[in-house]
Amino acid sequence: MIEVKNLKVSFQIENQVIEALKGVSFSLNKGEIVAIVGESGSGKSVACQAIMDILPSYAKKEGKIIVDNKDLDSLSNEEKRQLRGNKISMVFQEPSAVLNPLMTIGEQIVETILAHKNVSKNEAKELALSAMEKVKIPNPQQRFNQYPHELSGGLKQRAVIAIAVVNNPDYLLADEPTTALDVTISLQILNLFNELKETLNMGILLITHDLGVVAQVADRVLVMYKGELLEEGKVSEIFDNPQHPYTKKLLSSRIFLSNSF
Numbered sequence: 204m205i206e207v208k209n210l211k212v213s214f215q216i217e218n219q220v221i222e223a224l225k226g227v228s229f230s231l232n233k234g235e236i237v238a239i240v241g242e243s244g245s246g247k248s249v250a251c252q253a254i255m256d257i258l259p260s261y262a263k264k265e266g267k268i269i270v271d272n273k274d275l276d277s278l279s280n281e282e283k284r285q286l287r288g289n290k291i292s293m294v295f296q297e298p299s300a301v302l303n304p305l306m307t308i309g310e311q312i313v314e315t316i317l318a319h320k321n322v323s324k325n326e327a328k329e330l331a332l333s334a335m336e337k338v339k340i341p342n343p344q345q346r347f348n349q350y351p352h353e354l355s356g357g358l359k360q361r362a363v364i365a366i367a368v369v370n371n372p373d374y375l376l377a378d379e380p381t382t383a384l385d386v387t388i389s390l391q392i393l394n395l396f397n398e399l400k401e402t403l404n405m406g407i408l409l410i411t412h413d414l415g416v417v418a419q420v421a422d423r424v425l426v427m428y429k430g431e432l433l434e435e436g437k438v439s440e441i442f443d444n445p446q447h448p449y450t451k452k453l454l455s456s457r458i459f460l461s462n463s464f
């Protein structure tokens with residue numbers, strides 16, 4: 204389980220302080236999908252970056268992040284590196300920003316395996332192919348040798364997810380993973396997340412500003428606003444009985460969003 208306790212993150216830029224998170228607490232269990240919703244700038248990505256321990260060095264952080272009973276702050280840099288990839292992985296909005304255009308998809312998955320596992324190149328290739336199957340990339344043998352530009356947007360995002368899950372992490376943080384994709388492809392990616400949850404018992408933190416996405420796959424939802432967690436609960440509870448005026452406003456615009464599903 205990932206526990207985030209009273210997390211505060213601020214950025215000092217010249218003489219201005221931006222309070223990105225103002226004391227946020229939540230948890231993510233294995234085998235569940237938790238969505239974080241909230242408008243742009245509410246602190247969703249910063250929360251993920253804090254869990255991955257990839258905040259810029261000038262960020263000031265307070266509070267605790269505990270992963271399977273281990274305080275992130277008590278780990279050495281090497282232990283943190285092992286945690287990223289082996290236990291927690293992240294998927295971003297733009298697959299093209301993550302994939303190296305000069306390396307084949309297969310080489311990039313193999314590289315991730317070799318960074319974390321002591322296996323031969325052949326074994327790594329087998330593991331890479333099975334990860335490609337796991338994320339339902341058709342014809343993995345052929346795709347293995349292709350470069351990112353030879354893949355559609357949906358397949359590129361699947362390749363990024365293959366890289367993220369190849370070392371069997373327990374938790375996956377997905378920051379707007381379907382925003383760059385069209386509706387049909389988005390749905391397929393959301394179904395894939397559901398399968399990863401069901402078959403591998405993965406805990407998935409899904410950042411989105413799209414309530415249609417939340418309704419589609421999330422078990423629980425956290426509503427963020429200007430660095431604070433306004434409310435959280437089961438999706439049905441929040442959708443049927445929102446407490447906070449901001450959540451009510453968010454839900455009233457849902458008619459437009461849910462039309463796309």
Ligand SMILES: Nc1ncnc2c1ncn2[C@@H]1O[C@H](COP(=O)(O)OP(=O)(O)OP(=O)(O)O)[C@@H](O)[C@H]1O
Nearest residue numbers: 214221223241242243244245246247248249250259
């Ligand atoms: N590296 C950074 N340096 C300075 N300020 C930052 C940095 N990263 C985020 N912020 C600020 O922190 C606040 C929260 O940003 P964050 O990216 O977490 O929002 P978000 O909810 O993910 O928004 P979006 O939906 O647009 O991605 C914003 O005011 C943002 O400008």
